[in-house]
Amino acid sequence: MLCCLNPDCPNPINPDGNQYCQSCSAPLTYLLRGHYRVIKVLSDEGGFGRTYLAEDVDKLNERCVVKQLAPKVQGTWALNKAIELFKEEAKRLQELGRHSQIPTLLAYFEQDSYLYLVQEYIEGQNLFKELQQRSQFNEADIRELFMYVLPVLNFIHEHGVIHRDIKPQNIMRRAYYQYRNYRGTNPPSNPPSIPNLREPTSGIPAQGDIVLIDFGASKQLTATVQSKPGTTIGSFGYSPIEQINGGEAYPASDLFSLGATSFHLLTGVSPFQLWTEYGYGWVNSWRQHLKQQISQELGEVLDKMLKKDINQRYQSAEEVHRYLNLGVNLGGTPSTMPSRQIPLPSVSLHSANNKQPASSKNKPTKPKSTVKFLALPLFIRQPTKLIKSVLVTVGVLLVTLAATQVYGYMRYKVFPVAPVFLINSLQSSTFLKQTLAGHSSYVMSIAIAPDGKTLASASSDKTIKIWNLDTGDEIRTLKGHTEGVVKVAFSQDGRIIASGSNDRTIKLWDIAKGEEIRTLKGHTDGVTDVTFSPDKKTLASSSSDKTVKLWNLTTGAEIRTLKGHTSRVTSVAFSPDGEVIAAGSNDKTIKLWNTSTGEELRTLKGHNDTVTQIAFTPDGNTLASGSADRTIKLWNVANGQEYRTIKGHTDAVWSIAFSFDSTMLASAGSDKMIKLWNPFNGDEIRTLQGHDSRIWSVAFTTDGRTLASSSEDGTVKIWRMTP
Template identity: 50%
Template sequence: MLCCVNPDCQKPLNPNKNNYCHSCRAELIPLLGGRYRPTQVLSDEGGFGRTYLAEDVHKLNECCVVKQFAPKLQGTGPLTKAVELFKQEASRLQELGEHPQIPTLLAYFEQNHYLFLVQQFIDGQNLLKEWETQGSYSETEIRELLLDLLPVLKFIHARGVIHRDIKPQNIIRRQSDGRLVLIDFGASKQLTATVQTKMGTVIGSHGYTALEQMQDGKAYPASDLFSLGATSFHLLTGVRPSQLWIQHGYGWVASWRQYLLSPGRGEVSVSIELGEVLDKLLQLDIQKRYQSADEVITDLTPRLPPLSSVPPTILTPTIAASPASKGPVSSKPNNKLTSQLLLGTSIVVMGLGGVWYLQSRPHTMSEFSQPISQPIPPQKNVLKNSFLPKPLKGHSSDVNSVAFSPDSTTLASASDDQTIKLWNLASGQEIHTLEGHSNWIWTVAFSPDHKILASGSADKTIKLWNIDTGKLIRTLQGHSDGVTSVAFSPDGKTLASGSASKDKTIKLWNIDTGNLIRTLEGHSNGVPSVIFSPDGKTLASGGWDKTIKLWNLDTGKSIRSLEGNAGSILSVAFAGDGLTLASGSNDKTIKLWNLETGKLIHTLKGHTDKVNAVAFLPSTIPNGANLVSGSNDRTIKLWNLVTGKEIRTLETGSGYIYAIAISPDGQTIAGGGSGENILKVWQMIH
């Protein structure tokens, strides 16, 4: 298999014969740097790129690791910091790679406007996975861990480098000899470098990061030793420091022994000697903590035979393969537990070194940012995130589509987890989970009479569901590729469906019989969006071929094509008068079209990444807001179409926005996507 290196590609694995990605249609790069063939996604770096397993064709296809840098940050400050950290990782690896327990840097280059770093592949399992598989460590194993890693820390500290992100995920036990290898130097810093950062900024991982590093952004050898102590505590007790940090801050550190009583396995035995070592590693006051790796080794060595006399533990290597849906799942704290922490902060996760930037905000994620182009006059209506007290929790993977019932009481959401969920908006409770598709679900739509829900899936089928019972009515088959979009006609008698690249067609179905009415052909690539005009006489379709097509439904013929986007059309929407069409594109713009003339009215610019969804609001929304858009830049924006200006930006958290929907009564906006809060609802409060 060949891996697509478009960092936004949701299904990057391709057959070797492909020249273009079957999912995103990006041109495939067989060899990075002329020699490294990407074969698998190992991890997703939270908007900064990805890490791939690759083969070095100049070395008999020897495995290596390729890190890609493709940041999606707004503003020069965060971007400069991210570039600095990536280049710093390459520099650190080059300096430190002579140590046998640190990966060797193999190459560093730029290609197709991305930076790539190639390093030695460590065949083994990280300690978090080892702990999840084998259970908590014994005291002997903790001692062995410390005596294996402390010389590595001594080596890097002697060269003026602080790792700053030591945790189980960043330690791999090498299969060949059982030795521990320290990885991910993306957060490392030269001792002589300026490490003072903006107020509220931290580099590291909560629970494992020392107090001085968390508060002031300053790190020392003793800071790494605290992280090593927290890692030892995690592996010994089975309790994650990240969980305790969320619940108690640093309050757990002084009383860490209380967690030695583990449910189901009794009290963990820890000697006085090891207990004293952990006490000193976990001191909050840096002056009372160990100052060097040598000090810890001195306290441990008299109590343990030399490490060389201890036979290594050989483990079966495990590579964290990406799920079959939207790509890899990166190591990170438990989302459910961190959701409370995220409220009131702006977070960017950088997996190149386990880096978290937290920037204090005076308002919560439920509020809008201030308008860019014009002041907001006093108003009676305010969009808030308080219609439901929390995001809707239930899906285990990305939400690709959302839709409101005609009476505005029910929300449907479709996910990569192969389920559809129906939600009661008044209570926030799940009504039904609809299961039956055999692959991820791209799209859902309600019938106008609120009796049927249609869903389209990558399994190439459309399913019709009884909303009241949650039961399957029938399955429509006929597409030769995944079904990317579905829409009901205003009279509810016809369903339109668009399909992906291998099919490229639109099909019209009779809802009563389930029979195919006709197939519309004309797009030269997949059709991710279809919608009926308000009068039901015209169908609009947006294509990955960068065109919008208008179809006469009586004849099945194309009326005209609207062209002008530099990228694929990802979403189309009719205005209520049926005379205006909005389109969202991966060229980061929204275009408004006059359908009588076929001419472009406005190009709306403001998003910094592809626009996945557009929807019109009723004219009753304050301040002239009458269009909403959702983007991979993690925002939902409101626009005034008279002026073509952006009115407000709704910050949505850390995930991409794949879908938005407006309730028919105009009171509620729903957004679905990736990240921690993958399904959120905002209501218009009067």
């Protein structure tokens, strides 16, 4: 296959024999600069080009990464600035790429009016993917991470570079066979397929195992050329306040991000989600999310790395290294410790020469004896992987070999109680219709058109994708937001989509043309939800600025602002007759207003944590609310009384949806499960499992036969309700 290099091409993959792109008709480049064969789009750089996967035919088809500069900017100054910064990025990578833990720059050139830089391709997987497989890391893993990452941070900081976007997705673990080859030894004849399945090999330095990627050419360009001064560079939750508020970054900023990354890996809890709920307040209570005990030493280190005030943090990677006294030289020469060996976490880990650092007198008293590293086999260190693999294999086998008969035998002859893994395996295979993958980051919201034929998905990758719900084909991608898109909604006639974003705006889109109609501005913080009124004349939006705004869809003018909540408003919904508008909030309450007058009607209280989403039944008599307190509550709209609490989720509920006939209520959340309930008696109908991470959104088709769900794992799943 061959990839079209037109940065606006919606479907760039072509058969080898084509001379022109079958999607956009642009001429195809068989070999870029005579020897780079581009085969796949890795990411879209938000109006500045794309990043591709390519093969170097002059090096036995060795894979590499090709970054393209194709800026969509207005004015000569902006264009020249974009080119200047791209060149600076290439120079910076050329210098930094000499380090074994940073991708090497292979080429920089211009062709067909575009600029390109070519980098080393890192074979392996990032720590976010590894976390999805393992659920959480332990203290020994975090110390190992520090041992690998602190030297490379020290290196780039000494060269005047701040990474500004450290998170699990940007830390790669090299695959074993590439890692061995990279260090000059022959790869094994049958290399393991999973990157972290590697034998300890004492002759290989440990540091090359971890690679820091994405030094942010596109982020630098976006901030300098396209946006206002002080624009945020980084990722919410992982980036410190000085980056988010003013765009400033220092070595201590990267250390905050490393601390947030370590927290995510230790707990499995996303700093992004905590940030959206509590702002920077989460850094003061991060320990409450721990599911395992950690040493006092590591706790103190994370406390200091996660300080909101930059002056209270460590100011250099060397300080962190010195405090933890890791078994590797910070200057970049690793010890001879075997790869993936695990240090004992409860005592001080001394360097090879056993010398205490100069500042050790200020540290807590610890045992003076040197402790050796303990290497443990993978199946002992990570037993859950083995168990999961066995269960998945058994489940697939049962489905393949006459699932009903085998299950019946196992159920009644072997197990006195139906085994959960058998039930879940059979349910998933029966009800999961297809998986839609195309977004490069979390899929925060989905909506289904009234005709049940089209699905829209919104992502933190700043795009909205439109899908054919029957075939699963991507129809088009809508771009225009400058930050993550949090919510998406269809108008009642299915012709318009509204999208709300962290960039504080709402955009209206013409579905047929794929064009932006209008941008609504007025919120002073990120938009959290959007919904159309039943009469098609009004749009409601909620925001982290604690308000709900009503907009005239014809003119785009703001009608009124509804105030009353004391914290972030998370969800908004019109009653089916359009006379009442409801909103849920981080303040644990739901407020109802008269749509016409803006008068507050009542406040519903009962949840013990954030109200994450609300939904009316189609008859308008009942309001349902999902909450971070793990429950769903049903309320009588007429008198405001709670009449049922539904329990069953083991973590926060992020989304709820009624079927059109009100006979089924779907809920989903951080426990990665979708639960279907009978809303009349609160009984659970079934549980659907398949997502690898928390589920942000669920939606029914109007006929109730199909349910869609979106997740932090970057996918949308389509489920049959009638197998």
